[in-house]
Amino acid sequence: MQKETLCLGLLSLGPRSGYEIKQMFEGPLSDFYSLSFGTIYPTLNNLQADKYVSCKQHSQSKKPDKKVYTITKKGMELMKDNLLSDASSYIRSGNFGDQIKSEFFLLLLFSKYLPKETMDTVLNERVLYLRQKLEQFKYDGPVPGNLDAIRNEKSVSFIRGLASSLIETGLNYMEKNRHLLKEKTK
Amino acid sequence: MQKETLCLGLLSLGPRSGYEIKQMFEGPLSDFYSLSFGTIYPTLNNLQADKYVSCKQHSQSKKPDKKVYTITKKGMELMKDNLLSDASSYIRSGNFGDQIKSEFFLLLLFSKYLPKETMDTVLNERVLYLRQKLEQFKYDGPVPGNLDAIRNEKSVSFIRGLASSLIETGLNYMEKNRHLLKEKTK
DNA sequence: ATTATATATATCATTCTGATATATATACGC
DNA sequence: GCGTATATATATCAGAATGATATATATAAT
Structure with a gap:
């Protein structure tokens, strides 16, 4: 999916600044996709130049102006069109996997070259991290206003449920099977 | 993890050409990490220049020579050193998540802007794809000589078991809960 | 008092991908 | 037997994206 569409x-969930969009990518969304500042800011500028979004500057003495972007009608149309062609090419491509870079799995793969205490720490920390993630996905209390809109999306409850079951499965598997990694060759 | 270390x-699993390394990234490894030709070939050239790998050219009349790289002692040492410092900085960094770009989850997230038949196809194809992946991970028969070494790694049986349980969980969840996505707003 | 973190945008070198070029063998349908 | 597609094999490079840095200040923590 193009950065513009994303x-x-x-922005279709509500007006936001570039900084706030980045915050969304650092929240729960980070587990599925992310964009950096170096991509977000130029993209917003281009979208504004082409009238897909409008921009209101909120002066904040001495801090840089906060630029709040609102999607226009033209922008909504472009988004829907792009989404449809993205879905079509996703289907046509036949590539339904996700693009993943997992340092954790590489360390696992080469674990025989690592001291077993090191690998033990890696696994422990991963477990701790996953437990935390699980709590986040299950947490149903209030969230910062910023992230509220995305939280209330219908599809998000489906996604949160899916993520939770996946993490639970991963945790169970690791607790039951991590002893397999200890049988080292030499 | 640096491309060199990877x-x-x-190569520590056995001598290989750049093309064959790429094949490993297209097999089951693709679900955890991948590198493109544009990264692999220059990396191998650099490793060779610095004597971390040696290279034997196998002439194949009219096809480009097949360059088979073998890791040297110096290379083994560098790999182990790098692996250790990678593991340490992985632990220190506190970032235990994987880097993921999932077109599928983005389409899910914005599914309310898509015709429900389109989203239905997307889900069906994803299910088909995951069933296929599951079979691959569970498959215990012979594999091309190329991929045999990685298959026989101790850690790989742990990883395959983990991947299989995760996919099964995902499939079950999707089958039980996909109706939730059909309740569309408007 | 000092350090760290959060807000906020912008830019850019370095890195990586995805596509293309080159060249041939083999398999497949018709 | 003929065209098409796929597989083998390396190399290069334009374009895209990241990660770091610059700038500036407020606030919270130690």
Whole structure:
């Protein structure tokens, strides 16, 4: 999916600044996709130049102006069109996997070259991290206003449920099977 | 993890050409990490220049020579050193998540802007794809000589078991809960 | 008092991907 | 037997994206 479509999609949930869009990518969304500042800011500028979003500057003495972007009608149309062609090409491509870079799995793969205490720490920390993630996905209390809109999306409850079951499965598997990694060759 | 360490790690399983390393990234490894030709070939050239790998050219009349790289002692040492410092900085960094770009989850997130038949196809194809992946991870028969070494790694049986349980969980969840996505707003 | 973190945008070198170029063998349908 | 597609094999490079840095200040923590 193009960065433009993605930014428009997030802005369709409500007006936001570039900084706030980045915050969305650092929240629960980070587990599925992310964009950096170096991508977000230029994209917003381009979208504004082409009238897909409008921008209101909120002066904040001495801090840089906060630029709050609102999606326009033209922007909504572009987003929907792009989304449809993205879905079509996703289907046509036949590539339904996700693009993943997992340092954890590489360390696992080469664990025989690592001291077993090191690998033990890696696993422990991963477990701790996953427990934390699980809590986040299950947490149903209030969230910062910023992230509220995305939280209330219908599809998000489906996604949160899916993520929770996956993490639970991963944790159970690791607790039951991590002893397998200890049988080292030499 | 640096591309150099990763290539050395794969070469530690046995001598291989750049093309064959790429094949490993297209097999089951693709679900955890991948590198493109544009990264693999220059990396191998650099590793060779610095004597971390040696290279034997196998002439194949009219096809480009097949360059088979073998990791040297110096290369093994560098790999182990790098692996250790990678593990340490992985632990220190506190970032235990994987880097993921999932077109599928983005389409889910914005599914309310898509016709429900389109989203239905997306889900069906994803299910088909995951069933196929599951079979691959569970498959215990012979594999091409190329991929045999990685298959026989101790850690790989742990990883395959983990991947299989995760996919099964995902499939079950999707089958039980996909109706939730059909309740569309408007 | 000092350090760290949060807000806020912008830019850019370095890195990586995805596509393309080159060249041939083999398999497949018709 | 003929065209098409796929597999083998390396190399290069334009374009895209990241991660770091610059700038500036307020606030919270130690």
